Amino acid sequence: MRRRAAALLFAAWAAHDAEEWFAVGPWTRAVAEGRVDVPAWARRIPFLREPTSDRRQRAAIVAMGALIGSAAAAGAATRGRSQWYRAGVTAYGIHGVGHLLASVAVRGYTPGVATTPLTVLPYAVWALRTNPHRVTARTLAVAATSLPVSLAVSHAIGGAVERRLDQGWRASNSASATASASASRRTWASSAWCTRSALAARSPQSDR
Structure with a gap:
């Protein structure tokens, strides 16, 4: 039962974050x-003043999923005794x-x-009520600390992923533009060479 409850932490989180x-x-x-x-007043909150891109939010969700997964694994391994698991719930x-x-x-x-x-x-209510290892003051302290920290870390990762993808996109576009310009120059040079060759071939015939 306790191992199942721990495993269900990730399932419950996934169902919830599918909405987000x-x-x-x-x-x-x-x-x-x-x-x-x-x-x-809500519009003055940075999170609402500046729209969040899908890729940034989804990268943050993946990062949070790793943290939730680690808490669920710790709970399953210790049959609910893990402080990290109880704080996570x-x-x-x-x-x-x-x-x-x-x-x-x-x-x-x-x-x-x-x-x-x-x-x-x-x-959360079911998992905590069925766990014989009760929530302690230390558990609450870990939960109160880990919640804002995990949110900050996951969103920082989301922002870093977004910036990395933007840099890659700009680099790809720049490379494509450079390749296109180079191809255009080669095409122009080839056309010019063909034109000069054709004119040179006609010149002797014109002299005769």
Whole structure:
């Protein structure tokens, strides 16, 4: 049971983040463009003032998945005793409450809120209640620390991946433009050579 509960942490997270995978980018762009009505104070939040690209958000989700996977693996290996696993479940539940509060604050939908009451909160409550290794003050401290740190790290990774992809795209375009210009020069030179050759071939005939 405890190993299954630990393994289900990743499954519950994946079901929840599937919503964010498809919703975060379009929603932040809609907010930035004024197509979604949110309070004025919310528009001053950098996350909402600047739209998030799909690839940045999805890279961040993959990075977070690695952290969640490590917590689930630790829980399965220790039958729920791992401090990292228990802190992960606790942080997962706290983050679900954050989703609900965010939707209340903006008076509408926010990405992740739809699956929070279906996967996040039910799983967190069940996993913590069925685990004989109770949440301690240390567990809460680890959860309270790891939640913002993991979010910051995953989004930093997402930003780094996006910048790397942008650099690769610009380099590829630059290389393509250079190759195209070089091909054009070769074509022009070849055409000029053919023209000169044709004129040279006609010159003796003209003299006769």
